Amino acid sequence: MLIAVPQTMHFDAPLALTSGASIRAYDVSYETYGQLNAERSNAVLICHALNASHHVAGVYAGKAKSEGWWDSMIGPGKPLDTNRFFVIGVNNLGSCFGSTGPMHVNPDRDDGQVYGADFPVVTVEDWVNAQALLLDRLGIQTLAAVMGGSLGGMQALGWALQYPGRLRHAVVIASAPNLTAENIAFNEVARRAIVTDPDFHGGHFYQHSVVPKRGLRIARMIGHITYLSDDVMNEKFGRQQKGAPTLPEGALAARGDPSPLDAGAAAYKYSTQDVEFQIESYLRYQGDKFADYFDANTYLLITRALDYFDPARAHGGSLTRALAVAKAKFLLVSFVTDWRFAPARSREIVKALLDNQRDVSYAEIDAPHGHDAFLLDDPRYHSVVRAYFNNVAQEVGV
């Protein structure tokens, strides 16, 4: 079993941000797995999405259920094999999991208060810049690959545009060249739920010893709906009632029912506020759990980084022109049931790369799980990634 050891790198020089602001001094949390080879050619950087961190793979010593968020993908003998690659997980600025963020002391104040809502808006481009500085300090000039899913995929794409000479491959999974209006809309509703929670206090709730948990719960519930496909939600929950007896396997078929929707139908409670259906119970549970550990200001920052990402914007809306600078080879993966970052959005990136005669592989995986599929271990998906990294390994000689 891979044992993960979180590390922190301190940076004294200010980081200039896209917005024009800067972060004066900061820490970046990271973890590494596997060994950097003598040629320093086998490093792979993993970028995280909304609710994740530098803890990508392995477990913490002596801590049960502490698997990294992409542990099914990364480790000894796994699709991204840490026996061959030196893998780096990095936590982004503005996070609440280690790197400098809203919960840290604001060095611009002399009263010792934390940043809170004063933490500057950070973009995908800023994160990529900070990641590049971390790699400088780790003595890694060129990455074998940068890989990420969803918002992490945007960072992998950003690497190919901002540091085209520093990566051989970009692996962009379940991602998009920018958010649609609907994506932004869901983010906005989540942000409004947080910001209008009376416990938010304009983002300076820490001073009031409260947390805007109501808003965080709503934000997370909305998120969960958009991570899953309609089909998998029907399959997992359907119209099953909370507390209804579970029928034994095969019972539905035996009863001749065509649909599992009424599995274990019990009397309705006829209540507007009590949990009636399993899906309600699931969402409330996920919301409560999230509100217990996630930072409200981090949620605002990360959803905004998603909203702002749009490399075509500086090129009159042309993604083809935006990607002309990229040199890396690309693997793109999408999932047919992902309605948050639909395959059509990945195909836009594929097309723009092909317009530029770039080397691009693309796999559209028929997995049922929606956007969440990128975190799960579908065998077709994993074999695509495994095959790709086998080729990368040969290319860098590991």
Added chain:
Amino acid sequence: MLIAVPQTMHFDAPLALTSGASIRAYDVSYETYGQLNAERSNAVLICHALNASHHVAGVYAGKAKSEGWWDSMIGPGKPLDTNRFFVIGVNNLGSCFGSTGPMHVNPDRDDGQVYGADFPVVTVEDWVNAQALLLDRLGIQTLAAVMGGSLGGMQALGWALQYPGRLRHAVVIASAPNLTAENIAFNEVARRAIVTDPDFHGGHFYQHSVVPKRGLRIARMIGHITYLSDDVMNEKFGRQQKGAPTLPEGALAARGDPSPLDAGAAAYKYSTQDVEFQIESYLRYQGDKFADYFDANTYLLITRALDYFDPARAHGGSLTRALAVAKAKFLLVSFVTDWRFAPARSREIVKALLDNQRDVSYAEIDAPHGHDAFLLDDPRYHSVVRAYFNNVAQEVGV
């Protein structure tokens, strides 16, 4: 121009509800348009969805912008022609627009307090029963048709099941035989936003002279996202920034851009809380407007009526068996971009009716507007409804 006159019918006899509770005495608000013929054979009942009322068509005398919610569909010479049909719009119990609901005085209390959260849970079946009692009082035994969209379509379906001998036709538009897990999930998030608003006070906020506006705003924003299609949202708002200059017609094409997404790109504000994109501004506006007039308890009641509707439930999950009792002829209409009540859900109803050898027409309209399309005047959609009612008119001799 059709002038609408709201009317109210009082009922002294208690209404027994599906839940086992009852409403002691109540008012039902309604409007009628056109003339009931001598044979009393030309009456059409219109059932409303979440955010609507008995004010279906026409305008109120001397009141600007007071068109009924389905005025494009119903009126003199319109698809449902009030020169031929006697059309009845009815407001459902639990509403906040006239019929008895949470904002009315609770007769079970002697302190004059309103129902608030004590208003009993009402179902589609209960509404249909109340509508039937109203028709009794209006002296109408048999309806030429019952028509509704979305939740209104569920009521039209309910009529065919509860009073099969009292309607000739059921017109079920953009509806479903029950909600999916995803539908319930969106309802639940909206309800949690309302119920966890500190101004909700367990549903008895009226006594505190406050309104849970934060929760209502979030509920409405979520609703709006699900009413529109992804495509129409991109077309209408895309990634357009708030306050950015609007480009003249044709400017994008002239610039050779393939996509309207960057129309009028201006500098980003880099803010997590200010409006940056037009879609945010639209959603906030819709949320604010809704919170000013809609009742929070009504929102809970109506979303729950949606959740509970499931005629197949009493028949082991078989919609075919549930619809065996129906005698009416059916028109079903769905819209290809409606992801809230997708065409596949209408097709389930069509299939179950055909299984029972019922007379059913079905139109799947390729309109871009998502669920909202049922309220708009797409010419293909309106011509289908017009042709259908021409036949109904011949059948009843008007």
